[in-house]
Amino acid sequence: MKVVQVLPDLNGGGVERGSLEVAEALVKAGHESIVISAGGNMVAELVAADSRHVAWDLGKKSLLTFRHIWAVRKWLIKEQPDILHLRSRMPAWVVWLAWRGLPELSRPHLVMTVHGLYSVSAYSAIMLKGEKVIAVSDTVKAYISTQYPDTDMSKVVRIFRGVDQDDFVYGYQPSAEWTTAWYQQYPQTQDKIILTLPGRLTRLKGHHDFIELIERLKLAGLNVCGLIVGGEDPKRKAYAQELLACVNDKGLGDAIVFTSARSDIRDIYSISNAVFSLSTKPESFGRTVLEALRMGVATIGYNHGGVGEILSAMFPAGKVVLGDAEALDDAVKRVIADKLIPAKSACFTKQQMLEKTLLVYASLIDTPVISSPSNKES
Secondary structure, eight states, rough: OOOEEOOOOSSSHHHHHHHHHHHHHHHHHTTTEEESSSSSTTHHHHHTTTTTTOOOOOOOOGGGGGGHHHHHHHHHHHOOSSSSOOOOOHHHHHHHHHTTOGGGGGGOEEEEEEOOOOOOOOGGGGOOOSEEEEEHHHHHHHHHHHOOTSOGGGEEOOOOBBBBBTTOOOOOOOOOHHHHHHHHHHGGTTOOOOOESSSOGGGGGHHHHHHHHHHHHTTTTEEEEEEEEEBGGGGGGGHHHHHHHHHHTOOOOTTEEEEEEEESSHHHHHOOSSSOOOSOOOOOOOOHHHHHHHTOEEEESSSSSSHHHHHHHHHHHGGTHHHHHHHHHHHHHHHHHTTTTOOOOOOBBBHHHHHHHHHHHHHHHHHOOOOOOSOOOO
């Protein structure tokens, strides 16, 4: 098979990481992999794994982006891919319009992945025009069925996103060098109960709920330190300043640490007594929750969306009703007092995600997958 994946850019993130994983699996299985994006810091990794990258900025939300339709159509005629896999709305519109202009018998097969709970609109409905539509969770599948009732649900395939057990090893411990460097940089975390909220600084991630949780736990006499691990969104600098002001106003400057974006998230998970997901709106999946649980770290989150699905399967003790502060406090205290941790689990693995994705491709062109993308995960 020749498979083309299309997304806005390759600058990091769950969608981008999943695209690289599928690209690598395709190559390992003997297929040809191409990714179209505006580029980014992950391109080198993609190319090193023997995929091709085509630099095309199709993700900019502007009418000018539609000028690429004819060039994309010409490129499709030249390349003759078997599968087009579209992963984002704006690029999907451009590529779909280019695809639709091809003679019907020469069109590649069309696959879409609905990665998010998008606003319901004609613009978002483009993601349901594939011959196969991949939903990344039961939450997303239900969203499609409810919000777009005219969709033929027989073409919707639920494939959970997955995390590689070799990247997030159960029981992982950081090196002595990392630990020394960490406590030199953040001495206020030494000998504390470490509670971690990962995620970019955006309003929906529940940072205020987390700050108030730390305040209540300290008033209850617990020796806690909260870590807010995530980069500042350039478009939301005022929100980042609002959070910092809130922490200072509450006198929590020594109890809450803003680390900004970090590349050593595994190590941070490993020293955490609990990791949190407090998004005020349901998420389509919840990769950070899965990463921490995969490592055997207690994880607590609001019981809705994909996060609720993951916690139900792997750590029910971490489920909390949205916005219930008392239940959140109780869950934290129970995890700490009873030293609760998730059991090792075979749920939501990268291997499962890759095998099922390649089978979707193969089903459209009646071609065998040829070989397993990578070593089996237990």
